Amino acid sequence: MGGINTGFGAWNPIAWTLLFLGVLIIGFFLRSLGRKDYKRGTDQTQPFLSGNPAPESPEALHVSGRNLYWGMIHGLAGYYERARKAHTGILSDYVAWFIGALGLVFVILFWIG
């Protein structure tokens, strides 16, 4: 069959192809159970947006990863505003932060003993 068996896993292109075909057949079967009486070119094939009209541009419907974090960024706006200001992109600033933080750690260590 031309397969590979490493002891940790197995690979067989024919078995994989058969599996892939099986999944395709099941997928098309499930799809065929759906309703076929939608009228194309009408609102029946438009996305449902709580009754609001669909935007002209498909990009307007795109939900990016940023949308998922919107609430967190909004909730922690105070922290993010300060964090953004600290991230200047200038190497000497980062080195200064590093030396400052290291100095603080040494102070704490000496303080505790």
Add this chain to the structure above:
Amino acid sequence: MTLPRSFKRALWVFHIATGSCNGCDIEIVAALTPRYDVERFGIMLTGTPRHADVLLVTGPVTRPMADRLKRIYDQTPDPKAVVVVGGCGCTGGVFYESYNTVGPVDEIIPVDVYVPGCPSRPEAIIDGVVKAVAKLETLEKSGVSG
């Protein structure tokens, strides 16, 4: 008109509140609770009109909702039935000829069944949905296209 096989197996209902006081909406939810449990008959609420067979409409149709109600009706695949629940949706109720309502519902979309009441009882809502199905089945038998 031919009813799809899925229609005969289960009835999926989409609920639209067009500015109701939520009294009728609560009664619709009550029809789903264990006391009435309409899901045992295959009647269940769906999250999108694109999967729905029946539209349950409540409220007197406020001005901003008229356009949305029309769009939701257009997005529901045929054949479909519209059931209006509550006095406000049926006639305008206490909001009749109010400056901010454009209803009743049948001024905006065609209605098949009216379920009056303020609010309507869950038994009446279930009866209304059953009447809507009966109407669709009659249309199917008579061969009227929907």
